[in-house]
Amino acid sequence: MSSAADHGYPTMKNGHPVHDYVTALKNARSFDGQVVYHREFDPAAPTFGKPEKTWPVSIGDLLGSMGIDRLYAHQVQTIDRVRAGIHTVAATRTASGKTLTYALPVFEAVVDDASTCALFIYPLKALAQDQLKAINGMSAHLPGTLFRADIYDGDTSAYRRKKIRDNPPHVLMTNPEMIHLSVLPHHERWADLLGRLRFVVVDEVHTYRGMLGSHMAQVFRRLQRMCRHYGQSPTFVFTSATVANPEELAGQLTGLPVETVTESTAGAGRRHLILIEPVDGPLAATMTLLKSALNRGLRTIVYTQSRKLAELLAIWAKNRSGPFADRISAYRAGFLPEERREIESRLASGELLAVITTSALELGIDIGSLDLCLLVGYPGSIVATWQRGGRVGRSGQESAVVMVAGEDALDQFFVNNPEQLVMRPPEAAVINPYNPDVLSRHLTCAAAELPLAVDDPLLQPEAVHGCLRQLLADGALYLSADGTTCYSPMKNPHRHVNLRGAGSRYTIVNASDNTRLGEIDGFRVFRETHPGAIYLHRGKSFLVDALEPETKKIHVRRTRVNFHTRVRSHKDTLILDIMDQKAVYGTNMAVGRLRVTEQVTGYDRIETRTGKVLERIPLDLPPMVFETQGLWFIVPAGLTAMAQTARVHVMGGLHALEHAAIGVFPLLVLADRNDLGGISTPFHPQLESAGIFIYDGLPGGAGICAQAFSDGPGLLDATLAAISGCPCKTGCPSCVHSPKCGSGNRPIDKAAAMFLLRALISGTTPPARQVIHLPMVEGNADDGDEPVPVTDSPREPGSYGVLDIETQRSAREVGGWHHAERMRVSCVVLYDSRTDDYYEFVEGQVPALLEHIRQLDKVVGFNIKRFDYRVLSAYTDLDFRRIPTLDILEKVKAQLGYRLSLDHLASVTLNTGKTADGLDALKWWREGKMARILEYCRSDVAITRDLYRFGLAHRYLLFKNKAKQTVRLPVDW
Structure with a gap:
């Protein structure tokens, strides 16, 4: 975008602080022979374009009020696609005006239809805060329109949250966690927004790679599923840094066809790229470079490759910078939100002159107009190099990026091949949309949001089938009695899913005052915060006193040491x-x-x-x-x-x-x-x-x-x-x-x-043929094409008996169920599969019963281990643990985590129930009605036998879950 008078950027050189800094660096004796590469990029003039459709008067007036009479050509290309309803990704360099590419089509749609809603998703809360100011600044120029934009994130008060849900703004700004934890699981509260959703904007989409990207691929699919439920199919708009495969990445994330705009036509100021191979190590060189920049008043950002190094550099910089000590700060993930906001504000205002950070400040948060970027080591990718370098010179002023090479292999590669830093194309962003660990969690979440029909588009990819089978077999999902719908046994499984890490989160607590310092994910906890580790936070050293997996807490205390720690592992x-x-x-x-x-x-x-x-x-x-x-x-x-x-x-x-x-x-x-x-x-x-x-x-x-x-x-x-x-x-x-x-x-x-x-x-030696002996584990077998398990024919169980006992005394009479051996046998009924017949025993015939049991391959019962065997233990010294036994109640509890009654399972699975209960049997015993007791006991044995046979044939039983839905309970007898 450009004003009428601004066709490029100033070309001032001599006397400019950055130019003087670069000249001094190249001539400095302390860096003699260490500057291995310097390239100066001339200012670039912008190229403009014109939209295919004329803007309505209101949008034209908005642009005029902002002093914009023309848009960059790449902005126009993106806008034309978005206005046509085409899913689009704009992957152009930093500070190329990507915000307008989605803001203008949204403004236009709202002016045309005031019921229009859009969802703007940012990977960080700070980005949403930053963009709210920009969007509100633009929308203020909309004539006579009651346009509203608002933020919904973890910092939004409960009162504001309810107001937003009840009356959604035209633009709702949020982050991945809030989509996952608030919008989708509580979609009924968001029906008004989802039913009017026209646009979904995904900012900084290149950050959705690796584990976060794999999670977001499923979050976006769940979001689309919910939009379909409310009758909408929104247009997705993505913005990205320059990566090799923006179209592929956006497509993998959403499963949608996406078009791309990749060539930036915005202008740029004069830029310097310098590569240094330091003699005394990268840290000493960086300190010298930073001190010189501070003395010249250059606003500087220093990027390191690790949290620990960012903290160490901040400590050293403060100790050696004299009057500038209070104008330097570290910044990294793991800081509390209020700490990060404070640093961002001080940096944007100019109160801070330098910040030493990790990739946490790589994204487009407005931290003011910076002049110098120091890279302590190669950032790990061409994408990250230019993304970090793009944080300086954003206002078109002269700027410089200085990379101080370390001993890392990639640093040395670019020292030896410096032109590769400029000529090498950006890398591809990689995700695994069907990571099984991630997929299983999101399928459970999706089923909790809305029951999952087996023909739901979410379940159709072949990669999903095996995962769904395993979830059903493990009881993590329930299949309806008719086999058409999957239900989640958990009402809100979402809180157990961490989108940005692996495993659960651990809280780091300062033991001296019990305050929370930060957090770390469970995948890194043993490596970085083991007992005895040195943990660095905001330039201070802490010693890890205790690691508590049970409470997910790490206790640390302030310390001063001259060492750091490194784990050893196997x-x-x-x-x-x-x-x-x-x-x-x-x-x-x-x-x-x-x-x-x-x-x-x-x-x-x-x-x-x-x-x-x-x-x-x-x-x-x-x-x-x-x-x-x-x-x-x-x-x-x-x-x-x-x-x-x-x-x-x-x-x-x-x-x-x-x-x-x-x-x-x-x-x-x-x-x-x-x-x-x-x-x-x-x-x-x-x-x-x-x-x-x-x-x-x-x-x-x-x-x-x-x-x-x-x-x-x-x-x-x-x-x-x-x-x-x-x-x-x-x-x-x-x-x-x-x-x-x-x-x-x-x-x-x-x-x-x-x-x-x-x-x-x-090829000095011929390669051996790779013959790998795979273990027999889940996932080796062919999962087939059906998304739902099919029923196999019954397996031959061998000879088995089904046992049930009635007693003479109640639990109350003997002092509780844990004294079942005192309850005495009134009668026992045993079904024998070999003869397909029932055998009845009374108390004096228990030895004959035990002899009969010994002849069977298996004994089946319901609560047989905790009750029936304990009652019988009063009559024998037989070790019942040596008898092969299937306890149906034990299997049910292991699968569900809670018990179901025999009557419940029989009623739902077999459409038949118990004929009486234990209290009736005790009453009949006192009345001497043995025939009634035997009839009732025989009925329970028949029910238990039929449940066993049903599970054997179908590999599931039926029950009503807590939501009163009839679902399948997988069993493996």
Whole structure:
């Protein structure tokens, strides 16, 4: 967009603070020979376009009031599609005016029909707050229109929430959690909004990758399902940073056909890109660069690769910046919301001159007009590099991005190939829409929102079928008696689903005053907040005193130490399923499903200044077991034998090869090495050879390894280039050392890794055929095409008896049910499948009963273990645990978590009920009516037998759940 007088940006150079800073940097003696690359990008003039349809007068007036007489060409292309009802993604660079591409069509629709509603979804609450100001600022120019926009998130008061639900605004701004936790499970309260929903805007869609993206793929499908329920089919509009596959990503997230606009036509100010290879390490260089920027008054953002490093840098910067100490702050995920809002406000106002952050400030939150971006290490992807760099120069002023290379393999790759930083295309964003761990949770949520018909579009993809079968078998979903509808046994399963992490969340508590410092997800808790760990928060060090899995709390206390901590761990992997495999050079590479077991065994205390290990401390923590996706390749036995003959350290080479391959992975896929895990082994029993495993580091997998598998040769080539291109002698963090290695990078042998890789790539030894012996686990078998389990023919159970006992005394008379052995037998009825007949016993015939039972393959009863056997124990020393027994009540309780009566199950499953109850039998005993008791007992045995036979034939019983729906209870006799 542009005013009539603004056709570009200023080209001022000499005397500009950024220009002077760059000149001084290149001429500084302290950086002599360390500036390996400098590229200056000239200002770019914008290109404009004209919409296909003329704007109505009201929108034209709005644009005129904002001083906009023309729109950028890419804005027009996006707007034309959205106005035509086409699902569209605008994937252009930062500060290219993407907000107008969805705001203007929404404003137009509201002016035309005041009942129109739109849903704007932002990945962070801060973004929604920021965009509300922008939308309200625009809508204020709408003449005579009562346009309303409002935010609904975790910070909205209960009073405001009810007002919003009862009278929805034209634009509701929210985040993924509120869609998942509030709108969908309580859709009846949102019927007015959902019934008028015309647009769904998904901002910063490139952030929905990995685990969050996999969750959101199901959230968006559930949202569309609910829109259909209320008669709407809204147009989806996505905005994104520049990624390789915006159309594919948006399509995977929603299952919808999507068109793209990718070329930015907005202007840009003069920009500098500088790459530094520091002599004294990246942290010291960054401190020097930051101090110089502060002295020049440059508003600076510093990006680090970890929370810990952001905190450490903030501590050092404050200690060394003199008068600027109070104008520097750390910023990262894990801070409390009010802490983040305060930092954002101070940064936008100019009170803060510098912020040291992680990717948490990568997105488009308005933090004012910044001048300088310092990248402490390569951000892990081209996408993130330009997204972070786009935080400066947003007002068109001259700006600079300085990347300070570290020892990481990718940093060194770009030091040696600096033009690649500019020329390399952006990576693809990857998600796994049908991650089974994620899918199962969302199917349960969907069924709780509205009962799921088996022909619902949500259940039709083939990838869903096996997951649905397992949910029904586990009792996580109930199938209706007629087999057409799935119900959720939980009223609100949504609160058990964390969209952004794996497992539950742990709260970090300051033990000194019991205040909440932050939180961490259950997948990282043992690695980062184990007992004895040093936890950093806002520049302060805390020692972890206690980790409580039961309460999900971590207790920490303030401390001052000269060390940090690093865990040691051991990992194993099991191949569960093979999705694909192929020959790659002299090896065989495969991709599939893995089960990973990681055991944190201890931690090292490492002196921060020198990196020296001060102490090694053991830990006794439970193993973490999860299933994920991964790729692996074998190192043939012939090659390892050849290496041993050449006196090559095979294990050291395999370990080094694994680290190097993980290090270069982000050259192929949009991923961070922290998104991945790896295992190298000199012999894996399923491979029957040595092997290298690389896997997605979260349960279920995010599709990262599956995409990298498609370029197997590229992975091996890049790995060899990274190792052989590093000038070190024996291995270093730039090639084969890993910062998170659970064994402390031991053993590592760089030369051995090159030996093995060169042999694999050259095909020196023929690849062994990969014959993998898969374990018999769920998911190996073919799931077939039907989304609902079919009934198998009855299985032969062998000989069995069905037993029921009536007693002489009540529980009250003997002091409670736990004294059942005192109740005495009045009679027993036993059905024997061998003769298809009933046998009756009274108290004096118990020995004959027991002898009969011993002849059966199985005994079936209802509450037989806790009651019938305890009554009989008064007459014998027989160990009833040695008798094969099926207790139907025990099975029911194990499946449901609560008990059902025999009468309930018989009435619903068999359409017949009990003829009497235990109190009647006690009354008849006192009256001497043994025939009545035997008749009643025989009836109960017949009912129990028929329930057993029904479950045997159909693999389910029927019952009424708490919502009074007749549903199937899966059983496996």
